[in-house]
Amino acid sequence: MRQSQFVLLILVGGTIVAVSMGIRQSFGVFLQPVVTDLELTRTTFGLTIAIQNLIWGLAQPFAGMLTDKYGSYRMLILSSLVYMAGLILTAFTSTAAGLHLSLGMLVGLAMSGTTFTVVLSAIGRLVAPEKRSLAFGIVSAGGSFGMFSFVPMSQLFIGLYGWSVAFLMLAACVMIVPLLTLALQRQTAAVASAENLSGETLSQALRSAGAHSGYWLLNCGFLVCGFHVAFIATHLPAFLHDSAIAPMRAAFALGLIGVFNILGTYLAGLYGGRYRKKYLLSGLYLGRALVIAVFIALPLSELTLGLFAAAMGLLWLGTIPLTSGLVAEIFGVRYGGTLFGIVFFSHQLGSFLGAWLGGYLFETTGSYTLMWQLAVLLGLVAALLHWPIRDEPVATQPAPA
Numbered sequence: 001m002r003q004s005q006f007v008l009l010i011l012v013g014g015t016i017v018a019v020s021m022g023i024r025q026s027f028g029v030f031l032q033p034v035v036t037d038l039e040l041t042r043t044t045f046g047l048t049i050a051i052q053n054l055i056w057g058l059a060q061p062f063a064g065m066l067t068d069k070y071g072s073y074r075m076l077i078l079s080s081l082v083y084m085a086g087l088i089l090t091a092f093t094s095t096a097a098g099l100h101l102s103l104g105m106l107v108g109l110a111m112s113g114t115t116f117t118v119v120l121s122a123i124g125r126l127v128a129p130e131k132r133s134l135a136f137g138i139v140s141a142g143g144s145f146g147m148f149s150f151v152p153m154s155q156l157f158i159g160l161y162g163w164s165v166a167f168l169m170l171a172a173c174v175m176i177v178p179l180l181t182l183a184l185q186r187q188t189a190a191v192a193s194a195e196n197l198s199g200e201t202l203s204q205a206l207r208s209a210g211a212h213s214g215y216w217l218l219n220c221g222f223l224v225c226g227f228h229v230a231f232i233a234t235h236l237p238a239f240l241h242d243s244a245i246a247p248m249r250a251a252f253a254l255g256l257i258g259v260f261n262i263l264g265t266y267l268a269g270l271y272g273g274r275y276r277k278k279y280l281l282s283g284l285y286l287g288r289a290l291v292i293a294v295f296i297a298l299p300l301s302e303l304t305l306g307l308f309a310a311a312m313g314l315l316w317l318g319t320i321p322l323t324s325g326l327v328a329e330i331f332g333v334r335y336g337g338t339l340f341g342i343v344f345f346s347h348q349l350g351s352f353l354g355a356w357l358g359g360y361l362f363e364t365t366g367s368y369t370l371m372w373q374l375a376v377l378l379g380l381v382a383a384l385l386h387w388p389i390r391d392e393p394v395a396t397q398p399a400p401a
Helices: 003-024 027-037 042-070 072-091 096-111 116-126 129-161 163-173 176-184 202-210 213-242 247-272 277-297 302-314 319-331 336-365 369-386
Strands: none
Touching (some): 003 072, 003 129, 003 163, 003 176, 027 042, 027 129, 027 213, 072 116, 116 336, 129 319, 202 336, 213 247, 213 277, 213 319, 213 336, 247 319, 277 302, 277 319
């Protein structure tokens, strides 16, 4: 692959992830205006985001299978249309059930075909193995750039036009995704690596992964990642609102997480190609636990909020290139979309718990203290889970004649 082709793929993949994930991570700033206008509770909005994450996770393995079979660009086009439909319907909803259906189910279904699993599956096939970890890191950093861009943008739209029009404007932004997917249409078997062209069947790959203890440890660890990300992205603005922090400051904090995660995710991809990914993942989760523990121990101020956002940003999505890279390293990229899709389902189970449990515990206890403490504990557990993973490549089984 020529350098120009490599750069083009990275730009296309990173932009798609930036749009899809950036919009997704801006939903936290909608919590306060939506629940106030529709006279709902935080638990209801948290349940909507929890449903979104659960549907996203349930659909992800199937989206991965379809991507492995038919190619990424078809899945991206179809899913982006569903994404736009979900955002448009959300703009006109007036009930909790409508919110669950549009922002929850439809957007969750769309996310399974417009984010990391599908895009990284395409990149993994087209990029040389020695550049794969770096490519995964740069493309994943697109989600961080999207967070930096779309969270303050969404808050600005809400302030100027109201939350309904803001959803319509975000739907218009998704229109760029089908155009960008044309660059991935050239994904063919001719450019696949020799590893990609192995005769192993999907059932053999699934059996191999199911018998590998490290694959299950990755699933458990990635659940914690989803818990952290969904809880913070969904409930941090409300947590800051309760502490008399202005809404734009809260949006800025989430945007700052995105800024620093551009560097953090890039470094995760870079060093993932040099050092053992399982040790980097252990260090990343331990770092999250320490950052959250210090944040809740110190008095809340704009300074501590800024330091928390910067530190958490460095650790935010670095799990994506490391986890997906470890799956590809152990099992190969032939069925990378399917195998990483299953791992990502665990991530979304954690996201369901982080989004829903945050609202539920707030309504029952009157604060987010217990959730912050639980986030610290789970970070320590995840750090321990990744350490014993066996990361040597497994032997590929030939397909039966």
